[in-house]
Amino acid sequence: MIAGNQNGPDVSVILPVFAVHRRLFALIRAARQLAFSTEVLMICPDSLLSPDVRAKIEKAGGNVISVDESFSVEECRRIGSREAAGEVLLFLDDRPLLLPTQLDAYVEVIRRGGDVVMTACRDSRLPTRTSSRKMTQSLLNHVAGRGELGSASLYDAPFALSRYAMETLEFASSSPPVVQIKAFLQKMKVSVLRGQCRPGMKVASKRFLTDHTSALNTWMEVHGDRGGLWDGGRFRPLLQVPGHLHFRSVYRSSDWESMREGEWGETHKSKKADSSPKKRG
Amino acid sequence: MKHTNQKKQTRPPKKGAKKQQKPHVLDNLERLSVIVEVCQDERTIKQQLEQIERLYPKEILLIVHGSNPSTIDSILSRESEVTTAFVYPFFLGRDVWRSIGAREARGDVWLFLDGGTVIPAEELQRFVSACYHGLDVALRENQHPPDLARAARSYLNLLLDQSKLTTSMIDLPFAITRTAAERIGVRHLLIPPLAHAIAVKNRLRVESTGLLQSTDQLLKKKGHSGRKKRLGSLQQQKLLLGDHLEAVRYVASIEEGTKER
Numbered sequence: 018m019i020a021g022n023q024n025g026p027d028v029s030v031i032l033p034v035f036a037v038h039r040r041l042f043a044l045i046r047a048a049r050q051l052a053f054s055t056e057v058l059m060i061c062p063d064s065l066l067s068p069d070v071r072a073k074i075e076k077a078g079g080n081v082i083s084v085d086e087s088f089s090v091e092e093c094r095r096i097g098s099r100e101a102a103g104e105v106l107l108f109l110d111d112r113p114l115l116l117p118t119q120l121d122a123y124v125e126v127i128r129r130g131g132d133v134v135m136t137a138c139r140d141s142r143l144p145t146r147t148s149s150r151k152m153t154q155s156l157l158n159h160v161a162g163r164g165e166l167g168s169a170s171l172y173d174a175p176f177a178l179s180r181y182a183m184e185t186l187e188f189a190s191s192s193p194p195v196v197q198i199k200a201f202l203q204k205m206k207v208s209v210l211r212g213q214c215r216p217g218m219k220v221a222s223k224r225f226l227t228d229h230t231s232a233l234n235t236w237m238e239v240h241g242d243r244g245g246l247w248d249g250g251r252f253r254p255l256l257q258v259p260g261h262l263h264f265r266s267v268y269r270s271s272d273w274e275s276m277r278e279g280e281w282g283e284t285h286k287s288k289k290a291d292s293s294p295k296k297r298g
Numbered sequence: 299m300k301h302t303n304q305k306k307q308t309r310p311p312k313k314g315a316k317k318q319q320k321p322h323v324l325d326n327l328e329r330l331s332v333i334v335e336v337c338q339d340e341r342t343i344k345q346q347l348e349q350i351e352r353l354y355p356k357e358i359l360l361i362v363h364g365s366n367p368s369t370i371d372s373i374l375s376r377e378s379e380v381t382t383a384f385v386y387p388f389f390l391g392r393d394v395w396r397s398i399g400a401r402e403a404r405g406d407v408w409l410f411l412d413g414g415t416v417i418p419a420e421e422l423q424r425f426v427s428a429c430y431h432g433l434d435v436a437l438r439e440n441q442h443p444p445d446l447a448r449a450a451r452s453y454l455n456l457l458l459d460q461s462k463l464t465t466s467m468i469d470l471p472f473a474i475t476r477t478a479a480e481r482i483g484v485r486h487l488l489i490p491p492l493a494h495a496i497a498v499k500n501r502l503r504v505e506s507t508g509l510l511q512s513t514d515q516l517l518k519k520k521g522h523s524g525r526k527k528r529l530g531s532l533q534q535q536k537l538l539l540g541d542h543l544e545a546v547r548y549v550a551s552i553e554e555g556t557k558e559r
Binding site for chain 1: 373374378379380381382383384385386387388389390391392393394397398401402445446448449450452453456457461485488533535536537539540541542543544546547549550
């Protein structure tokens with residue numbers, strides 16, 4: 018378990034990197050402006066960085082953590098979270114360039130008492146052509162009663178956690194959907210910032226499904242097989258009893274025939290008699 | 299009680315008659331059970347029954363619940379040789395009628411319908427014929443489901459490794475063979491996503507027969523007088539999600555069982 022360090026930085030920026038490009042240095046510089054004391058942890062394969070590039074990164078203010086080439090983005094984030102010493106952990110993606118003000122918005126939410134802040138598409142409704150992945154992410158939020166979060170997910174950077182949330186939710190050892198559902202279960206303050214829709218973190222389909230199924234099962238372990246959701250008023254015990262014992266009336270065609278000839282027939286005849294034109298005397 | 303002077307529905311000529319019948323008619327007479335939910339559908343049920351009778355089914359089972367007397371009058375004033383109405387004086391809950399109707403059905407292909415929507419016989423026959431030709435469950439494609447329904451359906455079908463299937467047993471109408479329903483367990487039919495998951499996991503042939511061509515012409519009830527229609531959007535969402543969670547639980551339990559082996 019990572020101990021909080023009162024002398025440590027205010028903000029830890031965790032940035033998995035899989036390609037070196039010019040905006041990477043701009044991103045590091047922007048991240049460094051977030052707080053008086055910020056550390057920027059770049060997690061990347063050792064083979065990616067030449068000594069010159071490594072020196073440039075360190076000059077820009079980044080700390081490089083080397084990992085094996087086979088590590089995924091998710092694994093890099095976990096490593097970063099273990100190494101981070103800040104009270105606010107901000108997870109970024111190396112693809113888009115975000116302005117310091119945009120990054121600061123995430124940090125500010127945590128500073129003001131939030132536990133988890135994710136990124137949601139500006140339009141929270143699902144567009145017609147939404148990927149199945151976005152729909153699954155949206156489903157998870159709806160199950161937890163947080164449909165207003167749209168398809169926001171801890172798969173998709175940027176997102177930020179408080180240190181408390183990171184440790185309590187066992188971020189370093191759980192999949193993103195499980196961490197997310199635990200945050201809902203623990204009634205943590207989970208919010209979103211609206212931003213441009215971007216492609217999410219790449220993750221294998223099977224893994225993605227397994228993670229979400231684990232998260233849903235985690236929810237059901239606490240709330241029951243239906244997740245505590247309404248059962249439509251179903252009288253399920255009725256199905257344990259044979260139909261002839263049900264409190265119901267059964268009208269078969271033959272009954273209608275006899276009813277028509279009996280009481281109905283009498284009523285029909287009398288109505289017919291009443292409606293026929295009166296004979297003139 | 300209202301009366302009509304409708305003529306008695308004539309049965310088609312028996313086998314061997316000179317007049318050639320459509321091939322499905324004879325199959326329907328011998329095999330088809332049509333199971334219809336009737337819940338405050340007095341404005342549409344007569345028209346739907348007219349369409350069903352054009353199929354010449356073996357039997358029509360009406361599961362009437364949560365309805366006022368005018369609905370029951372509408373049904374009972376219509377003469378029919380093959381109709382049985384099971385009238386419950388209370389609302390059964392969502393989709394319970396499917397299991398109850400299934401338990402009473404005697405045919406070996408079952409067509410499930412909602413009495414509140416009128417669908418032409420030709421379109422209904424498509425589902426039935428698909429089952430005659432080898433499908434275990436013939437589903438309807440739903441072109442514009444609500445967002446959450448689309449998300450839930452998509453997730454479940456992905457979980458079941460059926461990414462090409464974009465529909466499930468939630469939408470009516472659908473047809474199912476008796477054999478398939480017994481494999482699923484008729485008691486599970488009241489949770490459509492669960493029934494769908496069990497069907498797929500049991501390797502039943504579950505396929506879509508396409509969109510209803512007459513979707514734009516469907517006669518829908520105006521207003522929401524029916525109890526089932528009065529459900530708010532939030533309640534519908536909770537019901538939908540809860541049903542899908544039951545299906546997820548089932549799939550997870552099957553896979554855990556597979557792993558343990």
